[in-house]
Amino acid sequence: MANLSLCWFIMSLSSALFISYFCVDQAIIGTKSLIAAGVLFLYSLYYMKFRRFFYAYIPENPGTQFRGKMIPAHPNGWFVVSTTEELKPMYVKAVNQSGHNIVLFRGEDGIAYALDAFCPHSGANLGVGGAVKHMSCVQCPFHGWLFDGKTGNLVAGNTLTPRKVEFYTYNEKVGTCKLDPQEILTKTGEGLVNLRKYLLKEQNGYIYAWLHADPKAKPNYEPLDFSDVEKRLVYKGVSLNKIFSHCQDVPENGGDIRHFIYVHSYLLPFTTLLGAKWDAKWCRGDDPELKQKMKHKIPWVDDHKQKLLDKYLTKENSSSIGIMSLDMCSVIGGLAPKFFFNATVFQVGPGLVYLFLISPYYEVLFFQHTTSKGKFEHDVFHELYASWYLPHWITALILRLEAMQVTNDTYVWNKKMFATDPMYATDGEADMTILTWRRWFGQFYEGCAKREQDRDKLTW
Ligand code: FES
Ligand SMILES: [Fe+2]
Structure with a gap:
């Protein structure tokens, strides 16, 4: 992207310079052409800046602070680990997502592979300096051990023959008493080595990984395929909001229907002139009365919504x-509220959100995905697809304003404790919706507490 922008910049600048210094001096063209060249140049700058807009909001890390009792930090599910564009053939990437350290690479065969990142020889991260070899293998940058992406096996040479090694482990008493040198590292066995292989799915220009506490657990849902949306909407850019909070705080926003009134009342920065009146509903996808509960009073909105529900919801997912x-x-000044848009939002597992937004004026898809780098550090991305006729500056503004709304949430999230023992008011549906949401979301933590305890504990 940066290269493309640079290319545009150089091309437009050089063409403008060429026209002004040569053609005008030679009296080949006149002032009008010079103005045209200037306009072309300015348009190129605008095009570079807004065509695939990127906006990042990175607040200060609040550091160590009281967070309260914690449920597991990372749930199970499908998560975006790369874009197709980024993972070019032979490219090797270190992924740190939801408590899983992964080496992600694309083999010479064009297939994306993902293995546990740490080399069992001496602990190097295969994603940092590792290289693709022999079609589907990644080579460790430290001493050259070779792992086959198809199987996870430690292999030898281009025959990909599994390699046998001896296993050693530190004695648990190291550091607590004096031991014989032979006892410090003792042999525990020998045999073949196999790294955990992660299931990947490549779709709509994204690479998703299935990350579960149990390596044997199979997915019970899939990321949504929005290929048909891509036929009528154009990719317009992405925003990044950095969050320092428990990762659940981000999707819980969807079930927290009351917070909109307090956190998202105004749409523009520094002014209350343009306000928003929200009306939100949340339901489990397997609620037998879902379609009825989601019914919209405007017929064309309802038609659009019901089609989306029919298309994406299945018995399995x-x-x-x-x-x-x-x-x-929208509420402008003291005028009566005017319908601006409706969004049908699919929260797909804990890590993916597809927000289908329609208005009388345009259509938009926001695809939200989160990279959880630590217990309290997450990058939340909103990828924007919009009607082709919307000018680039409008879609850039949509991205910017949407990121501003997330920033309003971030202001609260980054300083809050995790409400492990919440209190709910029963007079009204708002808190009951959060309760329903939390009960739904709890399913994604199966096995996570044990994995995190085992992973974090020092064994010697
Ligand atoms: S640490 Fe990987 S080969 Fe030595
Ligand atoms: Fe919010």
Whole structure:
């Protein structure tokens, strides 16, 4: 992307210079052409800046602070680990996502592979300096051990023959008493080596990894395939919000229908002139009354919504999906609220959110995915696809304003404790919706507490 922008910049600048210094001096063209060249140059700058807009909001890390009792830090599910564009053939990438350290690479065969990142020889991260060899293998940058992406096996040479090694482990008493040198590292066995292999799915220009505490657990849902949306909407850019909070705080926003009034009342920075009136509903995807509960009073909105529900919800995936319907009416000055858009939001597992937004004026898809780098550090991305006729500056503004709304949430999230023992008011549906949401989301933590305890504990 940066190269493309640079290319545009150099091309437009050089053409403008060429026209002004040569053609005008030679009296080949006149002032009008010079103005045209200037306009072309300015348009190129605008095009570079806004065509695939990127906006990042990175607040200060609040550092160590009281967070309260904690549920596991990382849930199970599908997560975006790369874009197709980034993972070019032979490219090797270190992924740190939701408590899983992975080496992600694309083999010479064009297939993406993902293995446990740490080399069992001496602990190097295969994603940092590792190289693709023999079609589907990654070579460790430290002493050259070779792992086959197809199987995870430690292999030898281009025959990919599994290699046998001896296993050693530190004695648990090291550091507590004096030991014979032979006892410090003792042999525990010998045999073949196999790294955990992660299931990947490449779709719509993204690479998803199935990350589960149990390596044998199979997915019970899939990321949504929005190929048909890509036929009518154009990719317009991405925003990044850095969050320092428990990762659940981000999707819990969907089930927290009351916070919109307090956190998202105004749409523009520094002014209350343009306000928003929200109406939100949230339901489990497998709620038998879902379609009725999601019914919209405007027929064309309802038609669009019901088609989305029919298309994406299946018997197999519905228990892993949460559905939100969100109406936004704009409030300008003291005027009556005017319907601006409705969003049908699919929360697909803990890590993916597809927000289908329609308005009388345009259509948008926000695809939200999160990179959880640590217990309290997450990068939340919103990828924007919009109607082709929207000018680049408008879509850039949409991205910017949407990121601003997330920033309003971030202001609260980054300083909050995790509410492990929440209190809910029963007079009204808002808190009951959060309760339903939390009960739904709890399914994604199966086995996570044990994995995190085992992973974090020092054994010697
Ligand atoms: S640490 Fe990987 S080969 Fe030595
Ligand atoms: Fe919010």
